[in-house]
Amino acid sequence: MYVNKNLAISDTGFIFNPSTGDSFSTNEVGKFIIDLLKQKKSKEEIISQIVLHFNVDKVNADKDLSDFFAMLKSYQLMLDENE
């Protein structure tokens, strides 16, 4: 799993994908996750980082992360390793 390394993310959560020209908006937790993805962190690592930094339990963090991944894939911002 990886995201396009060239994605530009502003502090306010504005995302620009230079390869397609699309732009997106994300929130604080979304930005946090994308930053970790750019560092090639695994899903498990990301979940523990979220739980460490935010007021949420593991079960909900996991559930929301899976949904977020699905959105990133649907926007073609994230690809599986073998693609």
Place this chain on the structure above:
Amino acid sequence: MSKKSYERPYIQKLNTGTMNKFGTKTEYAPVTAIEGVPVKKLIADYGSPVFVISERQIRKTYHEAVRAFKTRYPKVQFAWSYKTNYLNAVCNIFHQEGSWAEVVSMYEYQKAIQNGVPGKKIIFNGPDKSIEDLSIAVDNESLIHIDHLDELYLLVELLENKKKKARVAIRVNMDTGIYPMWDRFGFNYENGQAWNAINKIMSHPELMELVGLHCHIGTYMLSANAYSVAAWKLSDLAMNIQLRYEKTISYLDLGGGFASANTLKGSYLQGSDIIPSVDDYAEAITSTLLNFGFKQENLPTLILETGRAMIDDAAHLLGSVIAIKRLSDGRRSIVMDFGVNILFTAFWYNHKISPAQEFSHHVEDMVVYGPLCMNIDCVRESVTLPLLNRGDNVVVHRVGAYNMTQWMQFITMRPKVVLIDMDGKTHIIRENETLDTINQMEKMPKHLKSINL
């Protein structure tokens, strides 16, 4: 290290250049209290979902309507349309304000009587009145609005054996330039049916007195002008009755139908931006009546049976999020603890839904479903809301008309209805149903009493 507050991760594609058709920020600004009572407290005290009605708003809307008409016309009488919301407490707010009762069945009629409305101040509409119903209405001197010839003949038959005269009107249907035309109720104006019915009634002066003429041209009428057409046609009939029979018609009843500020499904524009104001309706009706040419002493009383426009704004439905899902096509969907079972008007309206707590500025487009295991149970096909979580509360706006009468006990039970009075105090005006409420009405044949699984 103290942790930051969590909001589930969210990402949305930005479409540059296209207008945000889902409206402005104010649309999903949180509504945390109703008439000063916190939504959280209402839900904690009375459960979720719960209907909450504001007495203050009912009276305010009523006063505005009365002012719009009475400043323009000398004789105005409102009659509360029971079917729109016949919770007794709601009816009595209108009756305290001076509204008569407009009913369309013996069930509603009896409710009005039990609420203390004098028989003379009950307007009995509707196509289904039995000979027993008519007999009660005649005894109470209620205003019987005849819907069809069969009813007229039934009434004649009844009155031939009674000592009492009936006070009657006919319901007239007509072309007011509005499509679809409601021609299934009453007698048609254009083809002469109405005049014919009037002549039949006038041929029985010993049995009944024709006191009024009635029409109800449709509901959620977006054209105020349709009411001037209707007022003109009823006036024309009244004038012809005066000329031919020297009989003064004492009232013209223009029915209901004024739009509330809800947004109709399929309408791109917000309801509140396109509906005529009560002043527009009042101007259309009263100027027609005043200019028609009635002699001052023959000027008919104007009766109005305004329903939805009187009550929609006064009620909110509070509910809670059960689950948040993602549909197969990627759309976000949210499941609420209320559905079309109690929010019947979701079939016609895109009800405004507000979150009941503060959120970040991030919002997403979503489908709002109810809890029923039915495909039709969709409250909003597309609405923009903040990032709601399970257990969060929402406020549905303008639900006062037709929901608390057309709701169904289906799969779940109907919730409490709470009234916030003029002092901000809350009162349960209808209890929630329980298993016992429903089971009370069922009977078990002996041979089915025991099962052995």
